[in-house]
Amino acid sequence: MSAIDLRVNRRRSYRIRGRVIDAGTRRFPRIASISVTALSPTGLGNTLFSDPTQTYDSASGIFDIRDIATGSYLVGAALPERSSDSSEGPTLESAVLVGVTVTDSDVDNVVLAVRPPMSMPGRLRIDGSQPLSTVPGIAHMRVELDASINGVVVTNAPTPDAEFRWVSADGAFILSRVAQGEYRVRVTDLPPDYYIKDVGFNQTDAFNAPMHFSGDAFSTADE
Secondary structure: OOOOOOOOOOOOOEEEEEEEEEOOOOEOOOOOEEEEEEEEOOEEEEEEEOOHHHHEEOOOOEEEEEEEOOEEEEEEEEEEEEOOOOOOOOEEEEEEEEEEEEOOOOEEEEEEEEOOOEEEEEEOOOOOOOOHHHOOOHHHOEEEEEEEEOOEEOOOOOOOOOEEEEOOOOOEEEEEEEOOEEEEEEEEOOOOOOOOOOOEEOOEEOOOOOEEEOOOOOOOEEO
């Protein structure tokens, strides 16, 4: 009589260790929420938020995440912090993500340097001499930032969502709550018959390539 033979092998697990540092103060944060998100070819997988009391030591800034299988991950640190460019001073969540690959050994010396979210000014321009105010429905347009890794957008990334706000009728806008990291620029609700010709960021192409935001308050975006 035929039978099914099964073999079970114990999965090997590894550790990811490193240090969290506040890039503004150069100190170790008092509180840090450490996350590990599995990466797949199509985007993000499950996100594990580790217990800070077990994985993070505020005295040294060291974090230690155990029981990690081989694979590619985003390791993140999120801090409850006051935004440095907010006049009202609301409590916001600063965050940073770093790509890590686990193969057949522990991963050490991962540095998570976190900056508070900043505001990024920008401007929308129309080719030709047509005034922006004469374009129907232009006020509904929004500029959004999608977190990416090596140019590939990762959905539901554990980072703060940037907030868009028009500043003036000549096309000036502000993106606030922008965390440091890599992004793809996306424009929504464009009027009919209009399209994005190019996107510039700090004199570099941000339309065909991802945008890298370091947290510099003087960075600007042009649509």
